[in-house]
Amino acid sequence: MEIEALAKPAGILCRHNTGTACGIYLERPEACARWHCLWRKIGALPDELRPDRSGVVFSLESRPPIAEAPDEACIVGRAVDGVHAFDRWEVAEAFAMFVREGSLPVWKASDRDATMLNRGPKTPARRHRGRAVPRRSPNLPG
């Protein structure tokens, strides 16, 4: 995601990423410290959905992952290590759970494309699918 405090654009690996951790963890910008994936935020999600185990990061985002879709908050499940992660049963069940819950649009995204799985209550009738754009800073309360 974009980190303004580091002048880091979205879609560019942070210069402080060591490959295994944050090289400035104790002094990292507030935007980094405040951001948590939904596995961290929702205590009921099982250990199998931890992003490094499932291969998918679920997050609450302020904009959809494709430019053509209307700006609105949404849940995005991003494959971080290949789209095969979407085939895992626990990942499929997590998408189904967020869709059933229904308060926000749910997107399935990879580094190449993104598909809206459901419409949230405010989303226009058209479904969306398209080329994914890099994440920008979430601006929703943590």
Ligand code: SF4
């Ligand atoms: S936590 Fe922030 S500062 Fe650290 S590597 Fe990630 S983006 Fe960079």
